Amino acid sequence: MVKIEIGPSDNGGLRASVVGKIDENFEGQEVLKQARPGQRVTLRLDGVRSISSLGVRALEHFMQQLGDREVVLEDISAAVANQVTMIPNLLGRATVTSAKLPFVCPSCGVEEARSIPYVRDAATTHAPACSGCGAKMDFDGFSEEYLPHA
Amino acid sequence: MALLSTDSPLPLHGRGAVVTRHPATIRRVAQALGAVGIGVNHALSTDQMQKASVGQLRVVVLDLDVDPDADPLALVRQVSEFYPGVPVVVCAGVHAKKRLLATLPSPVVRHIVPKLGGWVDVPSEQRSFDGPDEQDLAVALRRAFADEASPLGAQPYLIQGFSTTEAIVGSTEDKERALESVMQLAAALELSDEKKRRIEVATEELLLNAIYDAPRDEAGEATHAKLDRRNPVKLAGDQQVKLRYGCDGRNFVVSVADRYGALDRGSIQRSLSKLLDPQRARPAPGTSGAGLGLMLTYGAANQLIAHAVPGRFTEVTAVMHVSGSNRTALARGSALHLYLDGAL
Ligand SMILES: [Zn+2]
Numbered sequence: 018m019v020k021i022e023i024g025p026s027d028n029g030g031l032r033a034s035v036v037g038k039i040d041e042n043f044e045g046q047e048v049l050k051q052a053r054p055g056q057r058v059t060l061r062l063d064g065v066r067s068i069s070s071l072g073v074r075a076l077e078h079f080m081q082q083l084g085d086r087e088v089v090l091e092d093i094s095a096a097v098a099n100q101v102t103m104i105p106n107l108l109g110r111a112t113v114t115s116a117k118l119p120f121v122c123p124s125c126g127v128e129e130a131r132s133i134p135y136v137r138d139a140a141t142t143h144a145p146a147c148s149g150c151g152a153k154m155d156f157d158g159f160s161e162e163y164l165p166h167a
Numbered sequence: 168m169a170l171l172s173t174d175s176p177l178p179l180h181g182r183g184a185v186v187t188r189h190p191a192t193i194r195r196v197a198q199a200l201g202a203v204g205i206g207v208n209h210a211l212s213t214d215q216m217q218k219a220s221v222g223q224l225r226v227v228v229l230d231l232d233v234d235p236d237a238d239p240l241a242l243v244r245q246v247s248e249f250y251p252g253v254p255v256v257v258c259a260g261v262h263a264k265k266r267l268l269a270t271l272p273s274p275v276v277r278h279i280v281p282k283l284g285g286w287v288d289v290p291s292e293q294r295s296f297d298g299p300d301e302q303d304l305a306v307a308l309r310r311a312f313a314d315e316a317s318p319l320g321a322q323p324y325l326i327q328g329f330s331t332t333e334a335i336v337g338s339t340e341d342k343e344r345a346l347e348s349v350m351q352l353a354a355a356l357e358l359s360d361e362k363k364r365r366i367e368v369a370t371e372e373l374l375l376n377a378i379y380d381a382p383r384d385e386a387g388e389a390t391h392a393k394l395d396r397r398n399p400v401k402l403a404g405d406q407q408v409k410l411r412y413g414c415d416g417r418n419f420v421v422s423v424a425d426r427y428g429a430l431d432r433g434s435i436q437r438s439l440s441k442l443l444d445p446q447r448a449r450p451a452p453g454t455s456g457a458g459l460g461l462m463l464t465y466g467a468a469n470q471l472i473a474h475a476v477p478g479r480f481t482e483v484t485a486v487m488h489v490s491g492s493n494r495t496a497l498a499r500g501s502a503l504h505l506y507l508d509g510a511l
Pocket of ligand 1: 148
């Protein structure tokens with residue numbers, strides 16, 4: 018089950034934050050009802066912890082129903098990012114700006130999900146500083162499994 | 168020229184041919200074979216394979232990296248023509264995912280084992296890998312040689328004698344409850360989000376497959392496959408599914424058994440080949456999408472084990488490596504072990 022929180026975004030668009038597991042029950046009706054034709058929709062997806070095989074279809078359907086609106090995805094979670102590398106057309110025509118991915122501090126061992134730009138090699142070129150000790154963090158994964166690599 | 172000596176002070180249960188020129192692979196494979204009492208006939212290439220007497224050879228381990236430019240299926244064919252009827256384990260480190268999965272159409276290939284560190288396709292200058300995990304390979308071969316004709320649950324993939332939890336799943340509601348109890352264990356162990364996600368994906372997809380894909384009528388037709396999976400189902404007593412799971416700190420193991428034995432090599436191959444051609448991984452509304460669940464489970468697991476005896480049972484087990492970082496687990500890749508049609 019997912020929870021969706023909706024509010025305005027500063028550029029006159031609609032902003033929704035999706036939290037939980039995307040499965041067969043995901044419809045996103047709240048977003049589809051509130052988004053006006055042509056309105057820009059920004060979805061924050063860092064709260065999506067998992068997507069099931071049935072959720073893949075449901076998410077794909079939801080993205081299609083957003084039609085020709087401009088759709089921007091912010092901070093996609095590792096679950097979404099990983100699924101996109103396996104199913105590239107999952108997010109339709111949406112633009113992904115950033116991904117919130119797992120990092121680990123080599124100095125103090127802290128593990129954190131941190132937001133980085135959704136571009137090739139960003140896990141190294143935009144590696145965040147540890148919030149505990151300030152050291153440059155290591156990506157706890159492989160770019161090929163979470164970021165675009167073409 | 169040195170003679171091939173096969174004298175051994177140990178009681179051996181046959182021999183295995185190992186074709187590799189990678190020192191770490193020689194060592195790890197030899198350890199795995201030794202652990203199940205199999206002596207090693209080593210060859211550096213397919214051209215150097217030694218003839219073995221009929222019945223002596225139990226298994227061939229083929230390292231596809233002996234010729235990284237060769238067609239993987241052609242290498243397998245060469246081996247299976249030289250050693251007819253002998254089951255083959257393939258391993259690889261160079262473009263491992265693509266080249267290992269390319270061998271699945273060959274029925275002699277029973278085990279696909281990535282070399283540690285070779286799974287993710289990094290640029291060649293960053294590439295470094297070890298041999299395949301000898302412990303996992305020994306467990307896989309032990310199961311093959313034991314020729315068990317019943318489901319084994321999670322136990323073989325945990326420290327010997329380690330306890331597992333069992334649940335009978337007879338409805339969509341039971342599935343939700345069972346999934347919740349698996350995830351409670353993962354949460355109590357304070358596993359990272361990515362490890363928990365992989366466990367959740369594997370558990371849910373294995374249960375969904377067992378509930379919706381497995382049930383057959385007397386004519387062998389799938390009875391639930393066309394159902395919209397958004398509709399809850401209730402299974403009759405003889406259709407119920409058994410879930411067994413446990414975690415020994417190294418592996419988190421989830422095993423799901425149904426009573427039909429309908430899973431075959433063709434459907435596994437079709438499902439996993441989607442990983443090589445992602446544009447095809449598009450499910451139809453409300454349905455499973457022809458094997459998407461199995462593909463996701465394989466992607467989530469470090470080992471996927473499929474055991475089926477037609478008309479009796481299918482058991483699919485997913486092993487997730489949980490000691491060490493997320494990166495460590497990903498670098499191990501996904502091994503596949505097939506025990507189908509009563510063959511090794
Ligand atoms: Zn730190």
